Amino acid sequence: LSTPxxxxxxxxxxxxxxxxxxxxxxxxxxxxxxxAAAAVACAAAHNVSIVPRSGGHSFEGYSGxxxxxxxxxxxNLFQQFAIDHDTAIATVGAGNRLGPLYxxxxxxxxxxxxxxxxxxxxxxGHALGGGMGMVGRKYGTLSDNIVGLTMVDANGNIWKVNxxxxxxxxxxxxxxxxxxxxxxxxxxxxAYKAPATVTTVLxxxxxxMLQTVTDAFGMWAENVADDFTPLMYLGRxxxxxxxxxxxxxxxAQIALASLFALTGSPLQTNFDEGTWYxxxxxxxxxxxxxxxxxxxxxxxxxxxxxLLYRQAISDRELAIISKYLNxxxxxxxxxVTTTVIFEIxxxxxxxxxxxxxxxxxxxxxxxxxxxxxxxxxxxxSGSICTACMDWSERFAKELQxxxxxxxxxEAYQNYMERDIxxxxxxxxxxxxxxxxxxxxxxxxGNIFMFPQAI
Ligand SMILES: Cc1cc2nc3c(=O)[nH]c(=O)nc-3n(C[C@H](O)[C@H](O)[C@H](O)COP(=O)(O)OP(=O)(O)OC[C@H]3O[C@@H](n4cnc5c(N)ncnc54)[C@H](O)[C@@H]3O)c2cc1C
Numbered sequence: 001l002s003t004p005x006x007x008x009x010x011x012x013x014x015x016x017x018x019x020x021x022x023x024x025x026x027x028x029x030x031x032x033x034x035x036a037a038a039a040v041a042c043a044a045a046h047n048v049s050i051v052p053r054s055g056g057h058s059f060e061g062y063s064g065x066x067x068x069x070x071x072x073x074x075x076n077l078f079q080q081f082a083i084d085h086d087t088a089i090a091t092v093g094a095g096n097r098l099g100p101l102y103x104x105x106x107x108x109x110x111x112x113x114x115x116x117x118x119x120x121x122x123x124x125g126h127a128l129g130g131g132m133g134m135v136g137r138k139y140g141t142l143s144d145n146i147v148g149l150t151m152v153d154a155n156g157n158i159w160k161v162n163x164x165x166x167x168x169x170x171x172x173x174x175x176x177x178x179x180x181x182x183x184x185x186x187x188x189x190x191a192y193k194a195p196a197t198v199t200t201v202l203x204x205x206x207x208x209m210l211q212t213v214t215d216a217f218g219m220w221a222e223n224v225a226d227d228f229t230p231l232m233y234l235g236r237x238x239x240x241x242x243x244x245x246x247x248x249x250x251x252a253q254i255a256l257a258s259l260f261a262l263t264g265s266p267l268q269t270n271f272d273e274g275t276w277y278x279x280x281x282x283x284x285x286x287x288x289x290x291x292x293x294x295x296x297x298x299x300x301x302x303x304x305x306x307l308l309y310r311q312a313i314s315d316r317e318l319a320i321i322s323k324y325l326n327x328x329x330x331x332x333x334x335x336v337t338t339t340v341i342f343e344i345x346x347x348x349x350x351x352x353x354x355x356x357x358x359x360x361x362x363x364x365x366x367x368x369x370x371x372x373x374x375x376x377x378x379x380x381s382g383s384i385c386t387a388c389m390d391w392s393e394r395f396a397k398e399l400q401x402x403x404x405x406x407x408x409x410e411a412y413q414n415y416m417e418r419d420i421x422x423x424x425x426x427x428x429x430x431x432x433x434x435x436x437x438x439x440x441x442x443x444x445g446n447i448f449m450f451p452q453a454i
């Protein structure tokens with residue numbers, strides 16, 4: 001337990017995005033479900049709001065409280081892992097980070113689960129908000145693969161939640177579960193034997209091909225093979241299509257040929273054949289991190305947002321993206337990186353084996369994640385780059401105003417942003433009223449609370 005008078009408190013309260021500077025009333029690291037349940041019951045009895053923390057990677061720093069005075073319950077000691085080889089169902093403590101989880105799965109018999117590429121992201125928040133990753137089109141989101149959870153509710157009761165035990169809560173937790181209903185301590189997740197060969201793909205284009213490649217990417221995204229989960233990265237000077245192909249280099253080249261037929265030959269391509277674990281390690285290294293050591297991925301200061309598109313973006317939206325990437329902000333403290341990343345959804349993401357609170361997003365063609373991150377001078381107010389924040393706000397306002405994909409904005413709850421207009425609608429769509437009902441039944445006192453909670 002650390003409190004404001006503890007020497008470790010100032011370090012303990014930091015989350016991955018250093019622009020936030022919340023001061024919780026205390027941070028508790030339980031080592032058992034019983035400990036966690038006792039802490040929840042104590043906080044509830046004193047009407048102190050509770051914020052669970054797993055990997056601390058919330059874009060909005062919500063696992064630091066999202067405001068002052070909360071009790072943060074950090075699950076970093078929940079590192080348990082086991083796999084049933086008959087069913088390939090993995091039991092995973094909520095405090096596992098993605099990188100170490102990939103290592104445990106691989107060492108247990110060359111298994112994988114579909115999830116993101118950053119090794120420091122926590123299984124807890126990631127799985128509860130969807131979990132879009134390197135092989136999502138083949139296997140779905142991480143939350144689609146949850147078959148059971150253990151959750152401590154606001155009364156301090158411990159529940160096993162699955163399709164037959166508290167089915168409404170099971171529905172809600174998979175997609176809308178981050179921070180709103182209770183403290184999830186453990187997941188049961190369907191894993192898969194990794195295919196023998198996996199190919200990582202990179203294709204680079206010059207910046208002046210932005211329009212051609214974006215148009216081609218949108219058309220190609222409609223029909224790309226489910227063995228491939230590609231993304232398109234717009235940096236400052238380069239357009240890069242990259243991804244993980246489940247299969248050999250020859251087959252990956254065939255999958256890419258239809259894109260290259262639309263774009264012409266890229267400046268440079270790289271097809272790298274190996275194992276699944278090598279592919280995951282390669283993407284982690286591109287983040288400057290190692291799978292086995294998620295803490296090598298340094299905390300950052302960033303303002304990133306998302307929008308979901310059911311059809312390719314309009315020329316007007318691309319012109320806005322181009323304008324902002326061509327005019328990046330100046331960070332007086334050092335580096336600033338501006339990015340827009342298009343991630344193709346579809347495939348198994350559109351055909352989950354059971355219904356969940358993520359269903360409102362089925363049918364998404366691609367998501368875009370956009371914004372800026374910059375180097376730190378220190379944490380808290382020292383990590384604010386005013387020009388970067390201002391650039392991000394203006395970019396968001398203009399892109400949201402030009403949104404062409406539907407009546408209201410649709411956005412991804414794992415890339416939560418506090419100032420998106422009508423945010424809960426953007427994240428949960430028509431599921432919102434059912435989610436509110438579940439919330440009222442499981443946490444009527446609103447003890448699990450952060451600024452954008454259900
Ligand atoms: C560098 C980086 C890379 C990312 N890459 C991807 C990606 O490839 N794909 C993708 O889909 N997303 C990605 N994300 C987004 C990420 O999935 C979400 O931010 C996710 O919520 C982080 O989970 P966490 O446990 O690390 O975060 P936390 O900050 O600990 O938690 C996030 C939210 O979930 C709640 N929560 C956490 N644990 C629990 C729990 N055990 N029980 C109940 N509620 C809980 C918290 O209270 C908070 O509201 C990335 C984020 C970052 C910063």
